[in-house]
Amino acid sequence: MPDDTQQEFAIALKAFHESSKYSFIIVGVWLDQNRLTQYNGDLAGRVNVVNADEWQDSEIRDVIHNGEKLLNVTFDEPFIEQVISRCLGSIYVAQEACNQACHKRRVIETQDDGVELGGDIDVAELIENIVDSDSARYESFISQFAGGFRETELEMYKYLLLPILLASTEDLKKGLSYADIKRDLWDHHPHGKNLNLGNLTLALQAVASLQVSKLKMKPIVLDYDQSGRRLNVVDRGFLIWLGFQDRDKLVTSLGFDSSNPAAV
Numbered sequence: 001m002p003d004d005t006q007q008e009f010a011i012a013l014k015a016f017h018e019s020s021k022y023s024f025i026i027v028g029v030w031l032d033q034n035r036l037t038q039y040n041g042d043l044a045g046r047v048n049v050v051n052a053d054e055w056q057d058s059e060i061r062d063v064i065h066n067g068e069k070l071l072n073v074t075f076d077e078p079f080i081e082q083v084i085s086r087c088l089g090s091i092y093v094a095q096e097a098c099n100q101a102c103h104k105r106r107v108i109e110t111q112d113d114g115v116e117l118g119g120d121i122d123v124a125e126l127i128e129n130i131v132d133s134d135s136a137r138y139e140s141f142i143s144q145f146a147g148g149f150r151e152t153e154l155e156m157y158k159y160l161l162l163p164i165l166l167a168s169t170e171d172l173k174k175g176l177s178y179a180d181i182k183r184d185l186w187d188h189h190p191h192g193k194n195l196n197l198g199n200l201t202l203a204l205q206a207v208a209s210l211q212v213s214k215l216k217m218k219p220i221v222l223d224y225d226q227s228g229r230r231l232n233v234v235d236r237g238f239l240i241w242l243g244f245q246d247r248d249k250l251v252t253s254l255g256f257d258s259s260n261p262a263a264v
Helices: 003-019 035-039 057-071 077-086 091-104 123-132 135-147 156-166 169-174 178-188 197-205 207-214 236-243 247-253
Strands: 073-075 115-117 222-225 230-233
Touching (some): 057 073, 057 077, 073 091, 077 091, 091 115, 135 156, 156 178, 156 247, 178 230, 197 207, 207 222
Antiparallel strands (some): 222 230
């Protein structure tokens, strides 16, 4: 929803809390825990936050083992280990990897006799094929996001993509801090340290709005946590996809020189 709508909703929630017995379950794609209280401070202490995207390795393993019991199959242990290590906490990717392993052996229902699965599968290739199904979406996101809301001299959104494309997967999993982004833009933007940081802050605050209102992205890929001042990749599929890409080619596709991103 647009920011204004989210703010109105947060205000309405307080009224329901005081005047009724209703409770609400709100599903969002942000990672900061106090997004709603940013819009309405009166909700402080009245909201319990559950990160539904946060799956521990042990929890993903439990999902796989529960599936084994339902289908009367056994996944090869190295297969399970590789799926868990390569899915980057994405339960969808883990489940889809197991699903395709089942289909490879024509397992589409509970088996009368136990079946062993996964021993003959290249997990890296399997997961790459899974995320490649979204390649067109992610490539379109990069090109459209770079264009921003309209053509401007500073091209802030184009330069905001550079820290994303240049960062390691581990750093992207943690989110990029404002300080890291500022340093990267000072290094690569033509204005260097003369870049007005107010423009950077405004661009970061509008990251979600750009994807929702202009790009019509569902779900969004990036979100900015204003309280923690951190740019997060909220689509784990994009993280995995990015890990299989030639970063230099992505940088070049935006019009940068991959050996010197400051040169356009």
